[in-house]
Amino acid sequence: MADAAAPEDRPELGVAMAVRRSSRTLWRRLVMVAIGLAALPVVLTILYTVVPPISLPMLGRYLTGQAVDRRWTPIENIAPVARFSVMASEDGQFCRHWGVDFGAIADVLERGGEKGPSRGASTIAMQTVKNLYLWPLPTFARKPLEVPLAVWTDLVWSKKRVLEVYLNVAEWGDGIYGIEAAAQHYFKKPASRLNAREAAQLAVVLPNPIRRSAGSPTRRLRNLAGLIVNRARNSSGYFDCVR
Structure with missing residues (x-):
């Protein structure tokens, strides 16, 4: 053979x-x-428990030579009314969940059907991890990753740290990142001196900071800000985790 x-x-x-x-x-x-x-x-x-992070949108602007105005400020230097207003507007159950509000996700899925969860189901932790790690991804690919990363972040960081990072990486206008830069840009004062109305106006532009302006709000935004003023005042007891 x-x-x-x-x-x-x-x-x-x-x-x-x-x-x-x-x-x-x-x-x-x-x-x-x-x-x-x-x-x-x-x-x-x-x-990032100890190092001030930089978000992917900020990094993208740096790499393309666009201006970035971000002034990191500790949460102790952010007016409590500003903290409460952002939580009242973006995540009313912030102190009560572990990074993900599964009840809100279920409600949005039930109302939205096949469209899936929208920003209405996004917690502050989910928005934070999106800005830090997932920003370029399309929604259908990003949402399944936001949930475990938000739970992990809420486990590793204190609630104060989660809110502190969010308030320092959130976008408040073209190239304006963080509440200190926003307060200086729109109201010519530090974030520590924001009053209830100014804080509410900043909070209501977060869903669309490019098309909305905290310094020149429309009538609709002024009405929304009024609701946030009342909500933040009446719900402050729910926000004891960041006092």
């Missing part, structure tokens, strides 16, 4: 084996990249 031909005697077999080896190498590299990308937010969240 004739010996089996060696790979070098059958060129097509050698090519097939080389392709398989290349495919396995490529897949191993892709898996390693995927593991690294998945681990990066986990590691950065730990680092």
Whole structure:
């Protein structure tokens, strides 16, 4: 019986084996990249417990040479009424959930059907991880990642830290990031001196800071700000975790 031909005697077999080896190498590299990308937010969240983070939108502007106005300020230097107004507007159950308000998600899914959860189901922790790690992704790919990252962030950080980071990375206008920069830009005062009306006007522009202006609010935004003033005043007992 004739010996089996060696790979070098059958060129097509050698090519097939080389392709398989290349495919396995490529897949191993892709898996390693995927593991690294998945681990990066986990590691950065730990680092950001003490280091002021930079959001992906800010980084994108820096890399493209666009202006960025961000002035990191500790939460102790942000007026309590500003903290309460943002929570009242964006996440009324902030002190009561673990980063994700599953009840709100269920309500939005029930009302929205196949459209999926909207910003109405996004907590402050979810919006924070979106800005820090997930900003370029489309909604359908981003939302499933926001939930575990928000729970992880809420576990690693204190509630004060979650709110502090959010207030310092949120966008309040074209190139305006953080509540200190916003307070100085719109009201010519530090965030520590914001009053209830000014804080509410800042809070209601967060869903669309490019089309809405805290300094020149429309009648509709002024009405919304009035509601937030009352809500923040009457709900301050729910926000004891950030006093």
